[in-house]
Amino acid sequence: MDASSIDESTASDSTSISPVTPLLFHSSPSATAEAESRKLPSSRFKGVVPQPNGRWGAQIYEKHQRVWLGTFNEENDAAKAYDIAALRFRGRDAVTNFKPSLNHDHDNALEADFLNSHSKLEIVDMLRKHTYNEELQQSKRQQRGAMAVDSGSFPHYPGSDSNREVLFEKTVTPSDVGKLNRLVIPKQHAEKNFPMEEGVVSGKGMLLNFEDMGGKVWRFRYSYWNSSQSYVLTKGWSRFVKDNTLRAGDVVRFLRSTGPDKQLYIHANPISAPGINPVHVVKLFGVNILQLPVGKTEGAFLELQQPTKKQRIIKPL
DSSP: OOOOOOOOOSSOOSSOOOOOOGGGGSSOOOHHHHHHHHTSOOOSSTTEEEOTTSOEEEEEEETTEEEEEEEESSHHHHHHHHHHHHHHHHOTTOOOSSOOOGGGHHHHHHHHHHHHTSOHHHHHHHHHTTOHHHHHHHHHHHHHHHHHHHHTOOOOOTTSGGGEEEEEEEEOOTTTTSTTOOEEEOHHHHHHHSOOOHHHHHTSOEEEEEEOTTSOEEEEEEEEETTTTEEEEOTTHHHHHHHTTOOTTOEEEEEEESSTTOOEEEEEEOSSOTTOOOOOOOEETTEEGGGSOOSTTTTOEEEEOTTTOOEEEEOOO
């Protein structure tokens, strides 16, 4: 694809755009890092700045203020991040580094719908956390699945039931479904099936996206807690528990697509049937009075005989 050699200006484009929440401007590099980056050779891509550590930063300007889009290992990845932000901030007529492929009009339309369905803040957050591509692919699968239902055809694209493998199951404990907002993942399963990037081990964590059986995407923070030496899913977990009415003893199953995308899936399997209340045992002098026969013995009372303490039913006086 062609690349543009236009450098990103410190002034905003002339296109009129709506105000953005100040949260967008909070995570830019320090003034010292910015001064050092000016001494480095400039990038050939628009919105890309070199970093002293050899990586590449991406940025875009909104109302004369810089919005930091994240740091990337490759210059091309930073340029793509700028393009994504430009399309969301300035629309389809935005000047980008890479021209959209004319052979993928349908995919381009799906991505445009995805961008328009999320706020600028949400798109920036995905770019900073490097989860944009994963969430975009999930959105495309959902839209294609919806179109298949509408047309009456059900193609087996990657991620369908026939292309999923069960990774492991976890029987949730009272603390898993309590107020702690976390699910403990058994160490052997976490290290075998989930990413082991530096952010996870250091405790900062990373965001993992799971799709449930209904096609809804759940986003959890996955990290390692040094204090308890355990792997956990935290942010977003309490909502999953509430929406699926999970209780202690229920089973949560984790699956993964066998296709190249390696999509993760989650399935809640309540063991206890909903709507059935537990039976309360009412005892009088140690005897379950709910087990007394009804009918002729209505109004009867119990008398405990000593020393055997055997139960005897006395007829009403």
